[in-house]
Each structure stands twice: as structure tokens, then as C-alpha cells.
Amino acid sequence: MENTNTLTEYLTERQKFVNDEITNLIKQMDAPLQLKDSMLYSMEAGGKRLRPILMMASCESYGGNYKSVMTIAVALEMIHTYSLIHDDLPAMDDDNFRRGKPTNHRKFDEATAILAGDGLLTHSFTVISEDNQLTSDQKVFLIQELANASGPTGMVAGQILDIEGEKVETSLEDLEEIHLLKTGQLIKFAIVSGAYIGGASTHQLESINDFAYYLGLIFQVQDDILDVSGDQELMGKPVGSDENNFKSTYPKLLGLEGAIEQKEKYVQKAKEALKSAGIKNSLLEELTDYLSNRDY
């Protein structure tokens, strides 16, 4: 890491950068007030900005300037946020709180929450198509990757499999497939698009793709572990919420110890993939350890 002393400082600085860009991009939108408020509410609800940070780090790992992926990072955060808004709806997970604050449909109403989600999803494509730092070829590559990662063969597929999985027994294989779609695809987009804009070669893009695959799984298994053993205060949601329904999780399938072991396996694989990805600094390796050990 060049300009910061510790990973925590790096994360804080980058989060602030992303937050400013988010506020800026939504405030300049010429949308009806209630809709704008609702979109801004969820976008500003204080997430970790994990996906934008991974994208910036991946870009830097190939010698790129992190500012050149800023707009793409916000577009991705819009997609992530829309998926949370729709996921929280009464017909889906029916959650009243997220990150310690009322969910969008509780703060506003269901119709507004549905439309805010639709609005953020659609606007992410506006934002990329209007980024004048990018060439048309780059825009098309990014839009195609983002739509595939988040659409009915990506994240949306993961969502429906997750809902169906709550009704039946799930194997470790099924669980991995659901997570690779539901959360893994957007993490993969973050890593791959960062590397792409950072100047990675086609071969490097393939290797970094393998890394992204394991990073997505690490993220999810740690999420499941925290749901069993985490600190409610830090996480802003009730511990054990997955236990109250039939949702499959790593600890349920493998036990808590087994889940931790499984995570360590993924971490090893992720680091091996990083080695062959021709990367110039240790940022992504540090972020892997950070994500694997995060406590919220």
C-alpha cells in the first residue's frame, strides 16, 4: 500500500471517496423528490462499500488509477443496493431493519421501495453509458458483464434459488452454487472490471476470475459464521436470524468448526489464484484476509 499506513485507514479513505461520489451522482439526478429520497436513503445507509473497494483495489493491482473506476464502482453499488431493497420486501425476506436502520419499505412504503429498487437498477446502466472516461468498447464490455452478473443468469437466479432452497434440504454443492450466483457474481464483477480498466491482459483476467470465485465464497461463509457467532451491535441485525428459518448455511451443513475450516480452504485457493494473476502489490491479499476475518 502506497499512500496509507494501515488497511483500516485505506478502507476508511476509500469508503469516504465512494460515499461522496454516490451522493453526488444521485443528487444531480432529475427525479421526483420522493423517489430520489428513497434511493438516496438506501444508498447512504452506511454499507461497507466492499464491492467498490474491491474494484478500486483490483484496478490498482494492475497499475491503474482507482479514480478511473469510480463511476463503475458506484453503478455496481447501485445494483447491490437495489438487490437489498427488493430482498428486504415483505414478499421476500420481510426484514424491518438493515444496518441498524429501518429498511426502505419501512421508512417509505412498499410501492416506493419497489420503484427505488427498479430505479437504482436501471440507473446503473445510465451511469456507465454516460461515463466519458470510457470508450464505447469499454462501456459495452462493462455493461454486458454487469447485466450478466446481476440478471436472471446471475444474481437474480441466485435469489430465486435461495428462496427455493429455504423449502428443501440443500447440499454443500447447492449452497455454493446459490452463493456464487447471489453474492459471488457481483464480487466477480468488481474484481474483473477493476482489473480490466487497470490494464490486465486477457490471461490475467482469467486468473483474477478464479480469485474472485473464491473471494465470493469466503465472503459468504464468513457472513454465515457471523450470523451464528457475531456481535449483534456491530452487525446492525439480529444474530441467529438465519436459524429461525429453513435457510441453508455453512454452519448448519458443516457445523461452526467445519465452516471455519471450509473458509480456510477457500482462503488458500484464493491466494493461489492471486499468485498466478500477475499482480503488482499485496492489496488484494490483505483484503482477502480482512474479509475472511471481519467481525461485521
Next chain:
Amino acid sequence: MENTNTLTEYLTERQKFVNDEITNLIKQMDAPLQLKDSMLYSMEAGGKRLRPILMMASCESYGGNYKSVMTIAVALEMIHTYSLIHDDLPAMDDDNFRRGKPTNHRKFDEATAILAGDGLLTHSFTVISEDNQLTSDQKVFLIQELANASGPTGMVAGQILDIEGEKVETSLEDLEEIHLLKTGQLIKFAIVSGAYIGGASTHQLESINDFAYYLGLIFQVQDDILDVSGDQELMGKPVGSDENNFKSTYPKLLGLEGAIEQKEKYVQKAKEALKSAGIKNSLLEELTDYLSNRDY
């Protein structure tokens, strides 16, 4: 019209063409079965395919081949269909039937309907970005136009203003603004993108834009008129459904006669705009009369 004898034959032929392309594009999608079934159910629910047909007609009006906009037309129909699925949800219009068939959330369930809508919306951008008949510049133009037309400064803005409008008195001006956003933007996209791919000049694109503006209003005022005086059997939904809520309509604001007069004014303006749009055949003029007088 060159190869068909009547407008009705033309419409039937083109609808079939669009329907085949829709089925084809969704069937080849590698999505979970329940999600695919749900998307296909609404996409095949027998709409008039008005927007695709307008796009093809607009393309032909500038000497283009209608087949060159096929994929873009299906992408637009995906956006239109997603908006209907979400609009019908209990938290929105709470409709049980559409085109004489159970709405998506009644046929499947609410969670599936929300995800089918999200899936169709997202996939429309995949479909355009992967259309190998188009250059990258063309893809970016179309994606930018489509995202703007359907997002939080376009159709989604219209949806939220429409919901808010149900609670307060609305003026003719407010009503026009809502409709220009809610239905007009997608109609504009159909016309403008068809002309663009058909080879219209920048000046011609501006004139055709004016035409599209009035065509959108004609479409909506006729919708409102049919809701008062239409044939329930033909429309596949109950007549008078707008009267049962506080929704503003042209007949409520102007009376039935006044609404018909207003429509005639829009038709005149639309035809004037067509004259200065440098068009090679009478297709769009015939479609204007058809839309203005349609009985379902």
C-alpha cells in the same frame, strides 16, 4: 406498405415475428426453471407488441430493414413487461388480471413476480450489449437512451408521480407530464431507436422525437377513453377500473367529449411533426390513426 395488403395483416405478421423472437431469446437463457417460466409467462401473455412494431415501422420509414431492430425491440418489450409485472403487484395497483389472464404474482407468487421483473429489466441490457449486428457506438447510444427512458428520470419517475397523483387533484398539465414519463418515454425510445438504426440524420431524429411525444399522448388518452367506453371482452380487463380509484384520467378532467377533442388535437400535431421528419412511406401515419382509433 410494400408486402402486405392491409394494416391488420401487417400488424399480425409483425406480432408473430416479435413473439417468435421473444420465445427464442428467453428459452435460450440459462436461468432457473421457475424464474424462466415466470418471465416467459408474462412475455408471452399476448400483448399487442405495440412498441416493437413502432420501432420496426420507424426503422422502415427511413429505409432500414425491420429485422435489424429485432433484438432491440425485444429488449424494449422486456422493459415494458417488467413494468407491468411490478405495476400489478399488491403494493402497487394490486391487479389480479391482465389481458384476461392471472397477473404474474397471482399465477406464481409475489417473490417470483418481483424477481421476474428484475430479471427482465436487467436482461434487456444483456440482450442489447450482445447483439452482434450492432457496433459498440450503437449499443452505447441505445443503452443510454433505454436506461434514461425507463429509469428514475423516465418511466419509474412516471410511476411514482402516478401513485402520488392518485392522492391529490391533478391538472391537465400534471397528467400530461405523468403520461409522458410513464408511457411516453418507452414509445419515444421505440420511435427514436428505430429511426436511428434505420439511418435517420440528427435533424430527422429531432423531428421524429416530436412525433413520438404526441404519439405517446394519443396512446394514453385513448387508453383512458377505452376505460370509460370500451368493450370489456376485447380489453381483457374490467371497464371503469380507473373510476373506482382517485386516478386522474382525461375523461375525468375534460369529460368524454373533451377527451376525444384533445386526442384529435394530438393527432394533428403528430401528423405535422411527421411531415417535417423526412419519412419515405405512410406507415407511421397509418399507425397513428390505428392507435388513435383502436378499440382494445
